[in-house]
Amino acid sequence: MSQTERSKNPLHGFWALTNRELKKWYKQPIVLFMTIIQPIIWMSLFGKAMNLSAIFTSNPNIPQQVAEAMMKQTFGTSDYFSFMAAGMLSFVSLFTTMFSGMSVVWDRRLGFLNKVLSTPVARGAIVLSKIAAATIRSLVQVGIVLGFAFLLGLKTGPSFTPFNILGVFVVVSLFCVGLSSVFLLIGIRSTRWETQMAVMNLLNLPLMFSSNSLFPTATMPDWLQPVAKANPLSYTSDAIRQLLLYDTNANQLMFDFTYLAIFAGVFATIGIILSWRYLSR
Amino acid sequence: MSEDIIKAEGLTKVFNKSLVAVDHVNFSVKEGEIFGFLGPNGAGKTTTINMLITLLKPTEGSGSVCGYDIARQANMVRNVIGVVPQEYTADEDLTGYENITLCADLYGIPREVSEKRVLELLELVELSAFKDKRVATYSGGMRRRLELACGLINRPRVLFLDEPTLGLDVQTRAATWDYIKLLKKEYGMTLFMTTHYLEEADALCDRVAIIDHGKILVIGSPGELKNNLGGDIITLGIRETADIKSLIEEIEHVKEVKKQDDTYLVKAENGEATAPLIIEALRNKGYVVTRLSLAKPTLNEVYLDYTGKSMRDTEESKESFFAQRMTLRRARGR
Numbered sequence: 001m002s003q004t005e006r007s008k009n010p011l012h013g014f015w016a017l018t019n020r021e022l023k024k025w026y027k028q029p030i031v032l033f034m035t036i037i038q039p040i041i042w043m044s045l046f047g048k049a050m051n052l053s054a055i056f057t058s059n060p061n062i063p064q065q066v067a068e069a070m071m072k073q074t075f076g077t078s079d080y081f082s083f084m085a086a087g088m089l090s091f092v093s094l095f096t097t098m099f100s101g102m103s104v105v106w107d108r109r110l111g112f113l114n115k116v117l118s119t120p121v122a123r124g125a126i127v128l129s130k131i132a133a134a135t136i137r138s139l140v141q142v143g144i145v146l147g148f149a150f151l152l153g154l155k156t157g158p159s160f161t162p163f164n165i166l167g168v169f170v171v172v173s174l175f176c177v178g179l180s181s182v183f184l185l186i187g188i189r190s191t192r193w194e195t196q197m198a199v200m201n202l203l204n205l206p207l208m209f210s211s212n213s214l215f216p217t218a219t220m221p222d223w224l225q226p227v228a229k230a231n232p233l234s235y236t237s238d239a240i241r242q243l244l245l246y247d248t249n250a251n252q253l254m255f256d257f258t259y260l261a262i263f264a265g266v267f268a269t270i271g272i273i274l275s276w277r278y279l280s281r
Numbered sequence: 282m283s284e285d286i287i288k289a290e291g292l293t294k295v296f297n298k299s300l301v302a303v304d305h306v307n308f309s310v311k312e313g314e315i316f317g318f319l320g321p322n323g324a325g326k327t328t329t330i331n332m333l334i335t336l337l338k339p340t341e342g343s344g345s346v347c348g349y350d351i352a353r354q355a356n357m358v359r360n361v362i363g364v365v366p367q368e369y370t371a372d373e374d375l376t377g378y379e380n381i382t383l384c385a386d387l388y389g390i391p392r393e394v395s396e397k398r399v400l401e402l403l404e405l406v407e408l409s410a411f412k413d414k415r416v417a418t419y420s421g422g423m424r425r426r427l428e429l430a431c432g433l434i435n436r437p438r439v440l441f442l443d444e445p446t447l448g449l450d451v452q453t454r455a456a457t458w459d460y461i462k463l464l465k466k467e468y469g470m471t472l473f474m475t476t477h478y479l480e481e482a483d484a485l486c487d488r489v490a491i492i493d494h495g496k497i498l499v500i501g502s503p504g505e506l507k508n509n510l511g512g513d514i515i516t517l518g519i520r521e522t523a524d525i526k527s528l529i530e531e532i533e534h535v536k537e538v539k540k541q542d543d544t545y546l547v548k549a550e551n552g553e554a555t556a557p558l559i560i561e562a563l564r565n566k567g568y569v570v571t572r573l574s575l576a577k578p579t580l581n582e583v584y585l586d587y588t589g590k591s592m593r594d595t596e597e598s599k600e601s602f603f604a605q606r607m608t609l610r611r612a613r614g615r
Contacts, residue, residue, distance in 0.1 A: 012386070013389065017383075024374045027375075112372065118362070
């Protein structure tokens with residue numbers, strides 16, 4: 001066939017592959033339902049059951065103002081549910097992007113990856129489509145979970161504007177791009193989904209607990225603090241809180257953004273280059 | 282244009298520096314041919330195909346498809362070939378239509394061209410009625426046809442088929458081949474296939490290569506290979522216990538006689554005419570032929586002759602070939 005029939009775009013096929021991933025997701029109502037309902041259940045159970053605020057406010061010996069001040073000092077907001085809900089947003093994106101590594105394991109096992117590799121589609125497009133699909137899925141889930149958080153009584157901070165929600169999506173995108181690159185790199189080399197599952201199980205809860213998603217870093221033991229400080233999940237959660245709950249500290253927010261941008265940039269570059277090299281061996 | 286469309290010179294693949302899967306193979310395929318690669322599992326068929334379709338880089342040697350080097354011009358090769366893999370690779374969650382459209386997009390075929398072509402291919406493989414059904418609901422034969430259609434979306438000059446009828450029942454296999462022949466007639470491409478159904482290779486291939494332990498043992502048309510065996514095989518037995526080997530050997534057209542227990546295996550040209558001569562000669566000497574059968578050599582006999590084992594033997598030892606296959610898989614890093 002003639003060359004003129006072909007698209008000149010070097011990333012042709014990128015959108016087709018991304019679209020495939022998304023279709024696999026939204027065409028399976030049960031999967032879609034589960035992935036959305038799970039964080040909502042977590043958020044409502046965890047956030048409402050672990051009512052840390054009550055520890056202080058339910059004690060008649062502690063004056064109301066003191067209790068609120070203590071909460072505010074520890075969590076930056078007097079409402080633990082709001083604190084946790086913001087952390088849950090980053091946790092949702094952590095989970096979704098982790099599973100993105102699974103799809104590439106299956107693609108390899110089922111021979112789909114080989115079929116794609118026998119077409120002239122750019123190797124980079126294969127990698128980028130996985131990252132893009134994971135990020136888009138996370139954003140949709142984060143949007144839904146955020147909506148529920150508002151319904152369940154998330155208390156926004158003094159400097160909150162609807163515009164800040166856009167900022168939340170940017171933060172989540174950066175986090176997802178970086179993290180899905182890492183998991184893609186692990187997934188693209190493993191042939192057994194069990195390996196990938198094991199890696200995910202090993203990493204997901206430790207990553208969450210060694211961050212400030214559920215509890216602030218300041219009260220952690222000394223050895224854990226550096227881990228939490230390096231954990232991108234901490235910066236994601238902090239940035240979301242700065243945007244939604246706190247009286248925004250512009251410097252801190254800028255730092256969060258910068259850290260996440262570097263995280264995304266570095267890991268996406270490593271992930272894309274190594275996967276690309278692996279795919280075009 | 283009837284030049285060699287596929288060429289392999291000293292093509293070699295070594296996995297993990299020690300497992301030689303393909304060992305310096307040389308062959309060429311002419312434009313428009315149906316070329317078959319025969320061999321037991323683990324013989325190096327799939328590895329060879331994977332090198333030709335640019336999934337694996339050769340360790341040594343070179344190959345070209347449509348004049349493009351498989352190592353240095355991989356993307357050019359990918360543009361002119363179609364691949365029908367061994368596995369069912371269509372996405373089960375998508376419909377047949379969506380799957381072929383995805384293939385078209387991977388080749389960068391613009392929508393205005395691909396839309397028409399997708400429908401045309403679905404029509405040809407008779408999946409139009411099911412195009413909006415999820416592939417998970419398709420039967421094995423339907424999935425094969427869908428893979429075929431996907432492999433042809435870019436109007437390839439060479440179509441690679443890796444065990445295209447593996448795991449299908451006899452009727453579906455025959456039907457699948459009808460589709461392949463129909464598509465070849467429609468688009469006139471060269472076919473390169475691997476199979477271990479020898480009857481299929483016999484009936485369909487213009488030329489075959491028999492490969493074992495990574496080496497090509499022989500290449501030729503099925504007819505040539507069968508003729509090279511030296512003719513038909515007449516099997517007979519007599520009532521008497523006497524040795525009549527030398528008696529049969531004197532008869533015209535008889536090339537070789539072997540005695541196995543009380544049965545004589547006679548290799549002869551033009552078996553239909555020679556068999557009556559044998560019966561007559563024996564009767565003249567007073568022997569009574571109690572049974573006689575005539576077998577035209579099939580590719581199975583050719584295969585047996587070259588590899589020293591029949592295809593069925595290798596199929597029966599399932600465990601060993603499964604192990605072999607797993608080894609290769611692991612070695613390939615899958």
